[in-house]
Amino acid sequence: MTKLCSLKRPMVCLSEPVPESTRILRLLARFQFAHEEKVISLKRPMVRLSEPVPESSRKRFNIKDLGKLRFFLGLEITRSPSGILLNQHKYTLDFLSDRGHLAVNPCSTPHDSSLKLHDPDSPLYPDESAFRSLIGRFFYLTTSRPYITFAAQQLSQFVSRPQDINFQDATRVLKYLKRFLEKGLFFYANSRLKLSWFAGSDWASFPAIHCSISGYCVFIGSSLIS
Template sequence: MKKGGYTQSRADHTLFIRKRNGKLTTLIVYVDDMVITGDDKEEIKRLKEVLAAEFEIKDLGQLRYFLGIEVARSKEGIYICQRKYILDLLQETDMLGCRPADTPIEPNHGVQESVGEDYLDKERYQKLVGKLIFLSLTRPNIAYAVHVVSQFMHNPKIPHMKAVERILRYLKSCLGKGILFRKNDRIEVEGYTDADWAGSVGDRKSTSGYCTFVGGNLVTWRSKK
């Protein structure tokens, strides 16, 4: 990619970018899956030919599914979600028939590190939380709850597992929710942040959160203790 005039992103080493005649072409790769996009149609065609000459590749056409992320296009814009991923997760955990929850975590939950009996299947807890972390790539509405349960990966207890199950029950209530990227004329960058100020009962530390919009579209978000 570098020999072909592409620059490797410092923020994500799997992302390659090329600017030519005021137009942009990008490629992002994960193991043997890649996405090519941009507004330089000639360069995209050339890049595909270069890759085909070097590797055995298959062009699957317009992006519809990538690493568990579903992509849909309409006049409104591009919509991404992980509905199938959630259904598979609920089936794996035998929670397809569970009672849905209205929120991903209880208000004033008070989940602490040292409260409750040990949850004996530590590996299962870690696996589930890992999958929820990946799911939060398209679901900012679970970012805080996932951040809470991810703090107890080393020593999970039964209340922590109950909190994980609460997230799964919430996901059942909103399977198809995701993020819509609209094409707008404006490109302003907006950021919002807040903190709960010593909200942790155990150590009196704060949890802060932020989200960033570019042109009215949500692009980054995070919750951090």
């Protein structure tokens, strides 16, 4: 009687070239990396991060050493003897230009706490997709501008059914970004390795939901990290 067997996972044809992932894992094994279920851990230090890419790795994987990181996915990294500045100046300018807000009058705060975001009398905003895109870009800007996190979080509650009043508050965030284009995070070179945590609450003073709004920030030494 003929038996049929099914493979639990696909086989690799012996005539096919070795997959790039396999070649990488073989190389990592030479440096005593442990890998299991796509999680890779280093058993011992391989090279210092400041050292150039090994010549053997360059030839095998066409790796190019780009030097010190200066710009990556909208993030700008500026180094000085006193530390590292992380900001998104160009990304913010492009963002404001796309929204047509380069010439708007700036404001000093990203959110108006007296504004009632849950207003049943406010008409619906006509372009839900544009509003979702706007809020998504706000969240990306929180990478170097954590002080707009609260405003972005509040507005994100209305992405499925935005109202004109919500777009009005989002416009205020844009005006705030216009005023503080150069803002970013600075990581001090001589900062102490000491973790500090600060938290606070407004004790149910937020008019939109009548609940306490809490916030926190985490520092390593004098550098804000969260």
